[in-house]
Amino acid sequence: MKRRLFLGQTLSLAALGVAANVSFAADNPKFKLHYAPHSGMFKAHAGDNIIDQINFASDQGFTAWEENGMLDRRVEEQTKIGETLASRNMKMGVFVAYGSFDEPIFVRADHPKRDEALAKMKASVEIAKRVNAKFMTVVPGSVDQQHEDDARWTKYGGPRLREGIQFANCVEPLKRCAAILEPHNLVMVLEPLNWEVNHGGAYLRSADQGYALCKAIDSPACKVLYDVYHEQITAGNIINTMDACWSEIAYLQMVTIPDGRNRALAK
Secondary structure, X not given: OOHHHHHHHHHHHHXXXXXXXOOOOOOOOOOOOOEOOEOOOOHHHHOOOHHHHHHHHHHOOOOEEEOOOHHHOOHHHHHHHHHHHHHOOOEEOOEEEEEEOOOOOOOOOOXXXXXXXXXXXXXXXXXXXXXXXXXXXXXXXXXXXXEOOXXXXXXXXOEOOOHXXXXXXXXXXXXXXXXXXXXXXXXXXXOOOOOOOOOOOEOOOOHHHHHHHHHHHOOOOEEXXXXXXXXXXXXXXHHHHHHHHHHHEEEEEEEOOOOOOEEEEEO
């Protein structure tokens, strides 16, 4: 999809969002782009049941869905979600395959939880099949944490790693994750997160950093999730950055600032 087309369509959605509490299905066709709400957004209208929420979203014109907590749902529920989306002719957007926010799991080669990330990636392949998903979010841990007693050392007993070493260490497990996904034509999307408001210490915090990781990994199974909300808080200049990183962006999220209500779109 061309960036200018995406932006034009998004402006139309923004205008629609002014009347967010009004049902517009009777007067408007399905969205042409795959805008993907997620569980909880329509709870006030459709109740707690995720299947009811998906059906409600479809009735409002949405043609996609996003579900961060898919890994925590029972197999039977995942299957039902996939069947409901198919019956409604809706695409599945991202679900979180792996998300770590406060441990340097990817940036330290000696971290004991590295195998956990690979195991979850393998499990995510089966989940993707159940819900007919292509994209899955990966948050690759935190920066190498400083020890509280000495800023030069980490709690892992060695010196805090320099940025270049952390980057190289992060590339290696992500390559292994990509190798798991490639045979299934699946894509992990790396999500940069801001430090200033929501996720202080997250290793991946800007789109250009994600772009560099994807170039180093060099796999169709590893791309960037470009979240306009996080990028605006971190660096601003969101349009030029989107242009520069476009070849490695596979998924877009739009969130109103400052309240952080999500709009998502598979590229």
